[in-house]
Amino acid sequence: MALPTQKDLNSVSFEDIAVAFASKSDQQLRKTYWLFKIMNKSRAVNLGTFFLKLALKLNLPIKNLIRSTIFEQFCGGETISDCEQTITHLGQAGIGTILDYSVEGEETESCYDLTLQQIILTIEKAAHTPHVPFAVFKLSGIAPTELLEAYQREESLNTADQAAFDKVVSRLDTLCSYAYHHDVRLFIDAEESWIQGTIDQLASRMMAQYNRKKAVVFNTYQMYRSESLQGLKSAYLAGREQGYHIGAKLVRGAYMEKERLRARENNYSSPIHATKEATDIDYNAAIEFCLEHLQFMAICMGTHNEYSCQYCISRMKKIGLELDDERIWFAQLLGMSDNITYNLAQAGYNTAKYVPYGPIASVMPYLIRRARENTAMTGQSSREYLLTKNEMERRGISSL
Known part of the structure; x- marks a missing residue:
């Protein structure tokens, strides 16, 4: 697939750092600068996380x-109410908030039930708050990973495991039904390949039940996996x-090192593309496919890749789609790529932050x-560091 050059795209500029950091005070900017300066050093990150x-x-x-x-940079707070300031702050810039209950690695029935209740609360928040356009969750937050993996391997489940799996499906249906009846779009996040097959199957089941009139339930496609583009096309045909x-929801992926x-x-072939270029080609091909079939699809690009955002914008213009078409969203993580998020929002595109x-x-x-x-992502921490450094120089403030 031949892709246009950056010059050919000629769309929203992500170089306007004044827009990106307009909401940050000098003190906040200085703190961000030092955080990313430290994160730019892999040894410091490894030592820091260990301690x-x-x-x-x-x-x-x-x-x-x-x-x-680090919590202040990447999180909205400890509770939904703690996130109110972030929701308001982003909303004033025309940016939505996707509340993400990010507790990981707690695998007990009581924790699954607690996570279920938290996700229901985020759905309620989205239903009653204009600046919260989606809710999101991970299936592993409400299900034992080992059970999801066993189901994917098509192992025969014993009576207890089958009952546990039925309970997982019941929790999932509770969330999707709740989102459907509250008219809230719900993302099911992607996870590791050894449980993603189970997630895909259950997501398809939920979409078949709740997406009859429009997309309410969203599955996530990790385009760094070599089979994901075909998986997206197969899902559309189904x-x-x-x-x-x-x-x-299109992402590149977050588990590369673990997968490899x-x-x-x-001793099996890695499901990850051999090169970043192959991932980028598939990602942009997925954008193309979704936009061509938008009559029966909705898309959210969860990406920090400037080129892919520009590519989507250029395709939207060529097709003649409105900037704020509700079926098309861009999303980035809180605390990162503000140059993308704020400039997209200012230009009139549907944009949100994962919080x-x-x-x-x-x-x-x-x-x-x-x-x-x-730190592992090529140039990511360096880019964030340089963006904040350039804005400090633009403002004429020191790093001390």
């Missing part, structure tokens, strides 16, 4: 330090055959993963 985990395990009094640094719409390591350890929240200790696995992903 953070150790300190929390030993119950050392470091929560205030975490709250005022939707057409059975008469329902497809909600598609497991593939090596278990994680949850108790600090419980959200630490997410924050540690975010720090490591930023």
Whole structure:
């Protein structure tokens, strides 16, 4: 697939850092600068995350330090009510909030039930708040990972496991039904390949039930996986055959190192594209496919890739779609790529930030993963660091 050059796209500029950082005070900008300067050094991130985990395990009094640094940068608060300021702040810039209860790694029935209730609360918040356009969750937040994996391997489940799996489906249906009846779009996030097949199957079941008139339930497609583009096309064909719409959230992916390591350890071919270029080509091909079939699809591009955002904009213009077509959204993570989010919003496109929240200790696995992903992602931390550095120079303020 031949892609247009950056010059050919000639669309929204993501270089306007004055727009990107307009809402940050000098003090906030300086703090962001130092955080990304540290995160730009992989050794510092590795040492920092090790000592953070150790300190929390030993119950050392470091929560205030975490709250005022990495938590403040990437999270909206510990509760939904704590996120109100962030929701308002983003809303004033024309940016939506996607509340993401980001507690990870807590696998007990009581934790699954608590997560279920939290997601219901985020759906309620979206139903009654104009600036909260979506709700989101991970299936592993309401289900044992081992059970999802066993189901994907098509193992025969014993009576207890089958009852547990039926309970997972019931929880999932509760969320999708609640979203449907409150007219709230609901993202099911992507996860590791060894449970993604189960997620895809259940997401399709929910879309067949709740997406008859429009996309309410969205599945997530990780385009760094070599089979994802075909999976998206197959999902569309299944939707057409059975008469329902497809909600598609497009991401590149967040588990690359884990996927490749497991593939090596278990001696099977990695599901990840061999090159970033192949991922980028599939991502933009997925955008193209969704826009061409928008009559029966809705799309959210969860991406920090400037080119892909520009590519989507150029295709929208060529097709003659409105900038604020409700079937097309862009989304980035809170605390990152503000140059994309704020400039898209100012230009009139539907734009949102993922806003994680949850108790600090419980959200630490997410924050540690975010720090490591930023460091591992080619140029990501460097880009954030340079953007803040350039804005400080533009304002004429020092880093001290």
